[in-house]
Amino acid sequence: MTETNxxxxxxxxxxxxxxxxILETIEDLLDDVHLDTCRDYKSxxxxxxxxxxxxxxxxxxxxxxxxxLEECVSRSIPAVMLTAHAINPETLMESIxxxxxxxxxxxxxxxxxxxxxxLLGAHERGEPPWKLLFSKLGDYFDSRFGKQxxxxxxxxxxxxxxxxxISKGIRERLLHDKNIPGAKI
Numbered sequence: 001m002t003e004t005n006x007x008x009x010x011x012x013x014x015x016x017x018x019x020x021x022i023l024e025t026i027e028d029l030l031d032d033v034h035l036d037t038c039r040d041y042k043s044x045x046x047x048x049x050x051x052x053x054x055x056x057x058x059x060x061x062x063x064x065x066x067x068x069l070e071e072c073v074s075r076s077i078p079a080v081m082l083t084a085h086a087i088n089p090e091t092l093m094e095s096i097x098x099x100x101x102x103x104x105x106x107x108x109x110x111x112x113x114x115x116x117x118x119l120l121g122a123h124e125r126g127e128p129p130w131k132l133l134f135s136k137l138g139d140y141f142d143s144r145f146g147k148q149x150x151x152x153x154x155x156x157x158x159x160x161x162x163x164x165x166i167s168k169g170i171r172e173r174l175l176h177d178k179n180i181p182g183a184k185i
Contacts, residue, residue: 007121008033008113011054016044017082018062022106026057029113044068053077055120057112058100060086066098073099078123080104080116089149092141093156101129105140130160 009032016038017023023037036051038044041064048056048071056072058065060083072079081095084106095103102119104112115136119129134141141149150157 006032006117007124008117010034011120012036012052013055013057014038014044014047014051014053014077015057016063016065016068017057017059019059022059022082022109025109026112029109030116039063041068045071048072048075048077055080055116057082057116059083060091060095066091066094069095069098069100078120080119082106082109082112087144089145089152093153096130096160102133104133105137105144108137108140134161 008030012034013030014036015023015026015030017026018039020039023039027035027037036047036053038047044058044063045068047053048068052075053072054077056068056077056079058068058072058079058081060066060081065081065083065086069079069081078101079099080102081091081100082104083091087105087107092103101123102115104115108115115133118132118136122129122132150161
């Protein structure tokens with residue numbers, strides 16, 4: 001990162017992927033952060049329970065990423081889902097519903113530092129990261145899933161796109177946020 005007001009610099013981040021080369025790429029791209037890496041569910045779950053993180057980057061396949069996402073949400077750790085094999089509208093919706101702040105294709109891994117900088121910045125400012133994601137990668141999703149991909153779950157996407165904040169996952173994340181008075185922890 002070359003930005004002087006980086007939202008990533010100095011952050012403690014957990015990256016979980018069963019592919020060593022993906023973790024090496026993440027380490028190379030995120031050189032201004034304190035990065036912990038794991039290649040399996042068990043060690044990642046242990047790190048989530050034992051440490052505090054500013055962000056988790058979770059693969060979906062191979063490491064039980066959706067369960068790790070639930071564990072992150074319960075500990076108020078913002079999580080970004082990163083996937084190649086599970087890139088489809090269903091896992092995108094599941095990521096939203098379970099409280100992820102973003103969903104990134106591994107095809108965009110080269111831009112990870114820039115995307116995370118923008119997404120984490122939006123999250124920390126209280127802006128909806130999903131709106132930013134769809135403005136940056138909407139054409140990618142349309143190309144990958146087809147122009148009418150949101151029509152399969154029209155009610156969900158219509159409600160979600162009106163505010164980019166209407167989802168069970170975001171409500172669940174807020175219920176576990178230690179910075180919100182009255183939140184259950």
